[in-house]
Amino acid sequence: MRRWVVALAIVAALGVAACAATRFPAGSLEVAWSDDGLLSVEVALDVRPPSGAALMWVVTVNALRFAQGIHAWQLHLSPTHQSVVVVPNDFLVTQRFSFEQLGIRVGTHEPGLRMQLSIPRSGAITDLVMPGDTLAVHALWLQQAPLATVPVPEPVARTPYVPTQTVYVRGTAIQHSFSLVDQATGSSVVAGSATIGLLRVDEGKADEIVRYIYREPDASTGVVTYEFDTAKLPLGRYALVVWVQPFDVTVRHEFEIVESAP
Secondary structure, three states, X not given: OHHHHHHHHOOOOOOEEEEEEEEEOOEEEEEEXXXXXXXXXXXXXXXXXXXXXXXXXXXXXEEEEOOOOEEEEEEEEEOOEEEEEEEEOOOOOOEEEOHHHHOOEEEXXXXXXXXXXXXXXXXXXXXXXXXXXXXXXXXXXXXXXXXEEXXXXXXXXXXXXXXXXXXXXXXXXXXXXEEOEOOOOOOEOOOOEEEEEEEEEOOOOOOEEEEEEEEOOOOOOOEEEEEEOOOOOOOEEEEEEEEEEOOOXXXXXXXXXXXXXX
């Protein structure tokens, strides 16, 4: 019951689609796509920076995309500075942008220890970052050469844990199946589980748990199947909350139960 309470406390989550991770002597680097098309770059260092060091992170992306005119771009982040420089294929005129102009967001930032960035695939610059690009991370107070270099991975579509239907006629069963997939590898997982809850949504009040069930995937296919009968449910708004392990991902989907089809 405890983990179900935890699941209900999370109303939405970003499922990681694909990941490239590596360790280097001073720490680790992880690059992963989220479901909304953002590339997450997370660096963690094992050693504290020396006192008084200029704590400048540099992320370099080698694109070599002639159609978009982008040869490479470089991001600079310190406690007092944020900027992006884009180098075109002809090397003639570089372009400078702020993080805000390109939609780049800074998450966790512990200067000299941890950095987390969210980079949109497209925005002010089309295809700013794409699968197949090479991404390198520098910590200039440690060394000029990159700490680590990884290829930007291919996104893997997230398994749809909830149905997309937004209106159900009372008496129509809510049915759904999904494959429990390791988002980093795309392979089926049979040693996982899903807790699925049906909640009554009443504006101005806390959600009410109507029913919840626990499901494990089919041992041979990795498919999770669940169903809720709506015949005796009051009309109104509801939500499905699906908590998937071992990924610790929670997804919420709201819908309405009506008396008859509109």
